[in-house]
Amino acid sequence: MKEGPDVAQIGALIGDPARANMLTALMGGRALTATELAAAGGITLQTASTHLSKLETGGLLVQRKQGRHRYFALADDGVGKLLESIMGFAATRGHLRHRPGPKEPALRKARICYDHLAGDYGVRMLDSLIAAGAISAVGDGLNLTERGEAQLSSIGIDVTGLRSTRRPLCRSCLDWSERRAHLAGSLGKALLSNFFDKGWARRSENSRSILFTSEGERRFLALFPVDALATDKERDGVDA
Amino acid sequence: MKEGPDVAQIGALIGDPARANMLTALMGGRALTATELAAAGGITLQTASTHLSKLETGGLLVQRKQGRHRYFALADDGVGKLLESIMGFAATRGHLRHRPGPKEPALRKARICYDHLAGDYGVRMLDSLIAAGAISAVGDGLNLTERGEAQLSSIGIDVTGLRSTRRPLCRSCLDWSERRAHLAGSLGKALLSNFFDKGWARRSENSRSILFTSEGERRFLALFPVDALATDKERDGVDA
DNA sequence: TCGATGCTTCGGTTACGATCGAACTATGAA
DNA sequence: TTCATAGTTCGATCGTAACCGAAGCATCGA
Structure with missing residues (x-):
C-alpha cells in the first residue's frame, strides 16, 4: 500500500510547479533547451537539469542532442493530450490562472x-x-x-x-x-x-x-x- | 513564476500516493466513508481527513453526510475521466503496477x-x-x-x-x-x-x-x- | 592546443507537507 | 442524560525533495 501506484507517479511529476511550468512551455510541440526551460520554470540550470532527467525517466520527455545544446520535447502527443486534459479540467474547477502571456510572437x-x-x-x-x-x-x-x-x-x-x-x-x-x-x-x-x-x-x-x-x-x-x-x-x- | 500554476495543483493533489489510492478507490462512482478511504489509502483516519478536505477544496471530491458517516465521492464524471486518462497514460509508460486486486468481490x-x-x-x-x-x-x-x-x-x-x-x-x-x-x-x-x-x-x-x-x-x-x-x-x- | 559555453553531477541546506497522537465536535442509540 | 462511534482540528515530528553553489564533462570555434 505504501508504494505509489502508477497514477501517483505521473501526478507527482506534473505536480511540481517548476516541472509544470516547463511542461506547459513545451506544449504545442516545440523543443526547448535546458537553459530555456530553466527560465520557463523560474529555476536555476542545475535544478532544471535534475527535473528534466526525472521527467525523461518518467517518460514524459525525450531529449535530443544537437551540437552543444540539448533539446527537450514532450515524448509524444500523448503527453500533450494528457496535459491538455488536465489543463481543461483545472479550468472547470476555478483553478484558472493568469493567462500565460502572448508568448512573445x-x-x-x-x-x-x-x-x-x-x-x-x-x-x-x-x-x-x-x-x-x-x-x-x-x-x-x-x-x-x-x-x-x-x-x-x-x-x-x-x-x-x-x-x-x-x-x-x-x-x-x-x-x-x-x-x-x-x-x-x-x-x-x-x-x-x-x-x-x-x-x-x-x-x-x-x-x-x-x-x-x-x-x-x-x-x-x-x-x-x-x-x-x-x-x-x-x-x-x-x-x- | 513561483506560484504553482493550475495544472501543478491538480498534479500535486493526485501525486500523493495516499490520495491517489483513495481516488482510485472511488473510481467507478461509488461513495465511501472517510474510514473506508483511510484504509484504502493505508493511512490513519486523521491523515485521511486532511487529505480528503484538500481533495474537496481542490474540487475533486464532494462530500455527502449520511447519518454519522460522511460519504465521499468523485465530484463528477469529469474527475473520473481525468483519472482514467492518467491511468491509461501511465500504462503506456511502463508505470504499470500490481493490479489493484480483485477488489473483494x-x-x-x-x-x-x-x-x-x-x-x-x-x-x-x-x-x-x-x-x-x-x-x-x-x-x-x-x-x-x-x-x-x-x-x-x-x-x-x-x-x-x-x-x-x-x-x-x-x-x-x-x-x-x-x-x-x-x-x-x-x-x-x-x-x-x-x-x-x-x-x-x-x-x-x-x-x-x-x-x-x-x-x-x-x-x-x-x-x-x-x-x-x-x-x-x-x-x-x-x-x- | 585553448577558452567559452551548455549542461550534468555532487554536496549540503532548507522548507514543505505527510504523518500520527491526542484532544475536540457531531451524530446516533439507549 | 450517557456512552459509543465517525470524523475534524491541533501540535509536533520527521522525510523527502526542491533548491542552489561549486566542480566536473562535453562540445564547439579558433
Missing part, C-alpha cells in the same frame, strides 16, 4: 539561434533555398549546390571563404517554434550577418528576437519566396 | 453496512420489497406498507416492536458498490439479524463481507425475487 517570427536565423523566417529561408535548388537536402544533411553558390555569392556571401573554416557549411537545426529545420552552420551564420550588415534587421536588446526593418522585411521576403501551397497554411495552424 | 456481493445488509444483495432486497409493494418509496423516504408489514411479520420480524423505538423504521442508504439505495433503519437491521438467526448467513471474521450458506442464499433469492428486466443486466455491467 516576435520570438516565433524571427530570433537568433546561437548565431543564425531561426523561427518562422528561418524556416522560410531554408524552405525557399531548397525549393530554388540552392541547397539540396539528403537525409539530415544539407549541401550547397553550384547554383546556390552562385546565387549566394551574388548577394555578397563569400562562400569560398566559408569553405575554408573547419565549421560545416550547411547544417540543419531543429526549430522549436516551427518544429521544422532551419539553416545553421557557417552559411547560416553568414546569411544572418549579411542581413545585419545590410541593415535589414538588428538584434533585440533584451531578448533573442530579431527585429526586421520594414524595408528589410520586404527585401527578405522577396529574396526568399515561398511555395504558395504548403507553408503558409502549415505555419498558421501551429499557434492560433 | 465478496464485499460487493453482500456486506454489512453499519448494521444492515448492503451490496448487491442489499440493493436487490430493497428493489424486491418495493416491487412487491411491501415498501413504498416517496422521494428519498421509504415507508412500510400494511401489506409489507404483514409480509415481514410472517417471516418473523416484529414490526410493531420496531415501531416503538425512536430509530426510523425504514431508511434509504446509499450503496457504494451499486450506487443505488438499500434498506437501512431499524427494519434493515432487523432483517439482517433475521437472516443471521435463521442461519442463512454469517459475518466474515476479518472483513465486512457477509457470507451466505448455499441454503441461505437459495432462500434469500427466492424470498426477494427480482424483476427479470432491469437489475441483472445493470448489475453485471459494473465490474466486469
Whole structure:
C-alpha cells in the first residue's frame, strides 16, 4: 500500500510547479533547451537539469542532442493530450490562472539561434533555398549546390571563404517554434550577418528576437519566396 | 513564476500516493466513508481527513453526510475521466503496477453496512420489497406498507416492536458498490439479524463481507425475487 | 592546443507537507 | 442524560525533495 501506484507517479511529476511550468512551455510541440526551460520554470540550470532527467525517466520527455545544446520535447502527443486534459479540467474547477502571456510572437517570427536565423523566417529561408535548388537536402544533411553558390555569392556571401573554416557549411537545426529545420552552420551564420550588415534587421536588446526593418522585411521576403501551397497554411495552424 | 500554476495543483493533489489510492478507490462512482478511504489509502483516519478536505477544496471530491458517516465521492464524471486518462497514460509508460486486486468481490456481493445488509444483495432486497409493494418509496423516504408489514411479520420480524423505538423504521442508504439505495433503519437491521438467526448467513471474521450458506442464499433469492428486466443486466455491467 | 559555453553531477541546506497522537465536535442509540 | 462511534482540528515530528553553489564533462570555434 505504501508504494505509489502508477497514477501517483505521473501526478507527482506534473505536480511540481517548476516541472509544470516547463511542461506547459513545451506544449504545442516545440523543443526547448535546458537553459530555456530553466527560465520557463523560474529555476536555476542545475535544478532544471535534475527535473528534466526525472521527467525523461518518467517518460514524459525525450531529449535530443544537437551540437552543444540539448533539446527537450514532450515524448509524444500523448503527453500533450494528457496535459491538455488536465489543463481543461483545472479550468472547470476555478483553478484558472493568469493567462500565460502572448508568448512573445516576435520570438516565433524571427530570433537568433546561437548565431543564425531561426523561427518562422528561418524556416522560410531554408524552405525557399531548397525549393530554388540552392541547397539540396539528403537525409539530415544539407549541401550547397553550384547554383546556390552562385546565387549566394551574388548577394555578397563569400562562400569560398566559408569553405575554408573547419565549421560545416550547411547544417540543419531543429526549430522549436516551427518544429521544422532551419539553416545553421557557417552559411547560416553568414546569411544572418549579411542581413545585419545590410541593415535589414538588428538584434533585440533584451531578448533573442530579431527585429526586421520594414524595408528589410520586404527585401527578405522577396529574396526568399515561398511555395504558395504548403507553408503558409502549415505555419498558421501551429499557434492560433 | 513561483506560484504553482493550475495544472501543478491538480498534479500535486493526485501525486500523493495516499490520495491517489483513495481516488482510485472511488473510481467507478461509488461513495465511501472517510474510514473506508483511510484504509484504502493505508493511512490513519486523521491523515485521511486532511487529505480528503484538500481533495474537496481542490474540487475533486464532494462530500455527502449520511447519518454519522460522511460519504465521499468523485465530484463528477469529469474527475473520473481525468483519472482514467492518467491511468491509461501511465500504462503506456511502463508505470504499470500490481493490479489493484480483485477488489473483494465478496464485499460487493453482500456486506454489512453499519448494521444492515448492503451490496448487491442489499440493493436487490430493497428493489424486491418495493416491487412487491411491501415498501413504498416517496422521494428519498421509504415507508412500510400494511401489506409489507404483514409480509415481514410472517417471516418473523416484529414490526410493531420496531415501531416503538425512536430509530426510523425504514431508511434509504446509499450503496457504494451499486450506487443505488438499500434498506437501512431499524427494519434493515432487523432483517439482517433475521437472516443471521435463521442461519442463512454469517459475518466474515476479518472483513465486512457477509457470507451466505448455499441454503441461505437459495432462500434469500427466492424470498426477494427480482424483476427479470432491469437489475441483472445493470448489475453485471459494473465490474466486469 | 585553448577558452567559452551548455549542461550534468555532487554536496549540503532548507522548507514543505505527510504523518500520527491526542484532544475536540457531531451524530446516533439507549 | 450517557456512552459509543465517525470524523475534524491541533501540535509536533520527521522525510523527502526542491533548491542552489561549486566542480566536473562535453562540445564547439579558433
